[in-house]
Amino acid sequence: MASTDQRWLPFAACSGASTVALALAVTAGAATRSWSGNPNSNAASNITHPPSTTRPLDHAAARSGSAFRTPSHCASLVPPPAESLPMPITLTVFEDSPDRGRGLARDMQVRWALEELGLAYAVRGVSFATMKGAEHLARQPFGQIPAFEEDGLTLFESGAIVLHLAERHPGLLPADPHARARALAWMFAAVSTIEPPIVEWAMARMLERDADWFAARQPMLEERVRTRLAQLAARLGERDWLEGGFTAADLLMISVLRRLERAPMLPEQPRLVAYIARGEARPAFQRAFAAQRALFEARARAND
Amino acid sequence: MASTDQRWLPFAACSGASTVALALAVTAGAATRSWSGNPNSNAASNITHPPSTTRPLDHAAARSGSAFRTPSHCASLVPPPAESLPMPITLTVFEDSPDRGRGLARDMQVRWALEELGLAYAVRGVSFATMKGAEHLARQPFGQIPAFEEDGLTLFESGAIVLHLAERHPGLLPADPHARARALAWMFAAVSTIEPPIVEWAMARMLERDADWFAARQPMLEERVRTRLAQLAARLGERDWLEGGFTAADLLMISVLRRLERAPMLPEQPRLVAYIARGEARPAFQRAFAAQRALFEARARAND
Numbered sequence: 001m002a003s004t005d006q007r008w009l010p011f012a013a014c015s016g017a018s019t020v021a022l023a024l025a026v027t028a029g030a031a032t033r034s035w036s037g038n039p040n041s042n043a044a045s046n047i048t049h050p051p052s053t054t055r056p057l058d059h060a061a062a063r064s065g066s067a068f069r070t071p072s073h074c075a076s077l078v079p080p081p082a083e084s085l086p087m088p089i090t091l092t093v094f095e096d097s098p099d100r101g102r103g104l105a106r107d108m109q110v111r112w113a114l115e116e117l118g119l120a121y122a123v124r125g126v127s128f129a130t131m132k133g134a135e136h137l138a139r140q141p142f143g144q145i146p147a148f149e150e151d152g153l154t155l156f157e158s159g160a161i162v163l164h165l166a167e168r169h170p171g172l173l174p175a176d177p178h179a180r181a182r183a184l185a186w187m188f189a190a191v192s193t194i195e196p197p198i199v200e201w202a203m204a205r206m207l208e209r210d211a212d213w214f215a216a217r218q219p220m221l222e223e224r225v226r227t228r229l230a231q232l233a234a235r236l237g238e239r240d241w242l243e244g245g246f247t248a249a250d251l252l253m254i255s256v257l258r259r260l261e262r263a264p265m266l267p268e269q270p271r272l273v274a275y276i277a278r279g280e281a282r283p284a285f286q287r288a289f290a291a292q293r294a295l296f297e298a299r300a301r302a303n304d
Numbered sequence: 305m306a307s308t309d310q311r312w313l314p315f316a317a318c319s320g321a322s323t324v325a326l327a328l329a330v331t332a333g334a335a336t337r338s339w340s341g342n343p344n345s346n347a348a349s350n351i352t353h354p355p356s357t358t359r360p361l362d363h364a365a366a367r368s369g370s371a372f373r374t375p376s377h378c379a380s381l382v383p384p385p386a387e388s389l390p391m392p393i394t395l396t397v398f399e400d401s402p403d404r405g406r407g408l409a410r411d412m413q414v415r416w417a418l419e420e421l422g423l424a425y426a427v428r429g430v431s432f433a434t435m436k437g438a439e440h441l442a443r444q445p446f447g448q449i450p451a452f453e454e455d456g457l458t459l460f461e462s463g464a465i466v467l468h469l470a471e472r473h474p475g476l477l478p479a480d481p482h483a484r485a486r487a488l489a490w491m492f493a494a495v496s497t498i499e500p501p502i503v504e505w506a507m508a509r510m511l512e513r514d515a516d517w518f519a520a521r522q523p524m525l526e527e528r529v530r531t532r533l534a535q536l537a538a539r540l541g542e543r544d545w546l547e548g549g550f551t552a553a554d555l556l557m558i559s560v561l562r563r564l565e566r567a568p569m570l571p572e573q574p575r576l577v578a579y580i581a582r583g584e585a586r587p588a589f590q591r592a593f594a595a596q597r598a599l600f601e602a603r604a605r606a607n608d
Contacts, residue, residue: 141539142497142532153482157492164485178457181468188461192495193446200504207524213517220511228446235445 088122089114092139092147093295095125096303101296102261103289106158107146109255111291113162113248115284117169123295158255159191162248172248179243186242186249194232195256197224202259226265233269240278254279392426393418396443396451397599399429400607405600406565407593410462411450413559415595417466417552419588421473427599462559463495466552476552483547490546490553498536499560501528506563530569537573544582558583 091114093107107123114121126136131143139147140156148155148164155161163184166172174180201221208214232253236242241250254276260266266273279285395418397411411427418425430440435447443451444460452459452468459465467488470476478484505525512518536557540546545554558580564570570577583589 137535137538142493142535144497153485155485155489157489157496159496160485160489160492163488163492181457181459181464184467185459185461185464188464188467188492188495189446191492192461192463192499193448195496196500196503199500208521211517211520213515213521216515217517231441231446234441 088150089119090122090124090149092124092126092136092149093145093292095127095130096299097292097296101293101300103292104259104261105145105292106255108258108288108292109158109252110146110148110161110165111288112251112255112285113165113172115287116251116282117165117171119165119169123291125295125299159187159252162252163187166248172246172251174244174247183243183247183249186247187252190249190252190256194228194253195259197221197228198256198259201225201263222263222265225260225263226268229260229265229269229272233271236271236275238271240275246279246282250275250279392454393423394426394428394453396428396430396440396453397449397596399431399434400603401596401600405597405604407596408563408565409449409596410559412562412592412596413462413556414450414452414465414469415592416555416559416589417469417476419591420555420586421469421475423469423473427595429599429603463491463556466556467491470552476550476555478548478551487547487551487553490551491556494553494556494560498532498557499563501525501532502560502563505529505567526567526569529564529567530572533564533569533573533576537575540575540579542575544579550583550586554579554583 094105097105099105130136137143139154148161173183204221257276398409401409403409434440443458452465477487508525561580
């Protein structure tokens with residue numbers, strides 16, 4: 001992993017009136033600093049600034065939300081000198097994630113990639129109502145999260161954002177051209193072959209549970225997932241990762257598989273259970289998980 | 305588009321006992337030559353060779369299948385001198401496509417990309433039974449088509465194969481880094497945001513049409529597709545293509561949208577109808593369509 005000491009970039013994004021911004025600056029490795037934008041700010045545009053105080057992330061504190069602090073004058077903060085700091089990365093995420101901080105929303109894979117690569121980022125939270133508005137649709141044409149912004153570039157699709165990051169920073173794609181091409185194939189497989197039957201199964205449980213046909217359809221939906229899991233487990237075999245060392249393909253695949261955490265089909269494939277556990281054990285995963293968890297818990301307290 | 309006169313590579317692949325190989329060599333532009341491997345060959349491995357006769361593709365003839373011819377001694381054909389010809393691309397496709405030659409199987413997007421880039425390729429047909437066997441699963445871990453082979457590299461996932469080709473040959477991705485990143489985002493959007501609800505809708509029509517709940521669920525499935533089409537049409541706006549000129553993103557998106565050819569939701573979005581038509585009007589699309597159609601029709605005649 002690249003050293004990012006000189007890239008460490010503390011800043012906070014303040015929100016437009018329709019969004020709540022929680023900003024999080026992150027370093028590679030152990031030292032992580034975080035704080036929040038002012039949820040009550042009416043600043044018309046995002047402003048970056050160095051924090052007046054920072055401290056290493058305490059994971060337990062982050063989980064309880066106490067690693068965040070609120071600048072008192074978000075709208076009047078002074079941007080840092082442009083020549084000394086790169087343009088920050090801003091990630092737009094759920095203001096109130098429907099997964100309740102379990103790291104199952106699709107910003108998780110981008111946060112994880114940013115942590116693996118040691119890249120600092122700010123977070124902008126959007127409400128469900130805001131996500132369908134013109135401002136967010138300009139960033140994300142399907143009214144979803146995440147959206148990614150950096151240096152005038154706005155991207156959507158978690159798979160594409162992870163690929164974009166992996167192409168520009170070493171550490172998440174093999175150097176060998178053939179191995180790289182196969183890793184990209186697994187990235188596409190994660191989001192277009194493994195994820196769709198998982199989402200179909202999960203959506204039916206969420207939206208059709210009270211329908212007359214729910215019980216009758218479940219075995220079919222489970223079987224579709226089961227088939228893909230068996231094929232994936234067969235190909236993974238005894239290896240730790242899909243293509244050599246850990247790559248962006250594992251990052252996306254494990255993120256997709258994590259949606260099955262409560263599914264009866266997953267324990268049938270112990271290789272995949274172990275594969276997910278290997279991914280979740282990575283320090284970068286844990287930092288990403290803590291960051292999204294802290295955001296959820298801060299919101300939960302604010303909503304109390 | 306790159307000139308490919310010197311890359312034009314006539315060859316035919318002969319089949320193993322469990323597969324039927326139909327090989328097709330293609331040039332950029334108007335001149336296309338094609339012929340078939342011997343379906344009855346028991347050759348243990350694929351062999352490439354120059355054809356003894358070639359002729360420009362007659363599209364009408366291709367549609368009727370007469371552009372194909374069968375070498376009589378496929379297993380004993382002499383490979384071309386290695387120094388004069390690059391390693392051929394081999395695409396594994398349905399031996400009998402369930403779409404009956406309508407170009408809706410996922411080899412179509414790879415064929416289209418190969419035609420846009422002027423790359424020659426051979427085709428290996430696999431039966432539904434063969435697709436679930438170890439030989440094919442080694443190429444494609446989910447027992448699907450297409451699989452792509454070139455120079456020791458085996459790839460799966462149509463999106464990844466198209467991206468691999470677009471990265472290595474000019475013509476299907478913008479040169480500007482930001483535009484390129486956005487085109488990649490649309491590639492992911494095609495296969496992981498637009499395609500899944502279309503497949504869910506299509507699969508229900510195919511597999512659940514006789515179920516008690518079919519009629520009750522259809523409006524929900526149609527609405528999921530309708531929402532994505534409206535968002536896509538809104539973003540496309542008055543432009544011809546998603547990101548500047550025609551890119552791999554349009555190639556994948558139009559390929560995905562073509563599965564809606566009989567859906568009532570598509571005519572509600574005239575911009576998308578026109579977008580699909582623009583894609584289908586491209587000569588490379590038409591050559592790719594003719595090639596897969598000719599394969600289907602040749603098989604249909606063989607099965608008579």
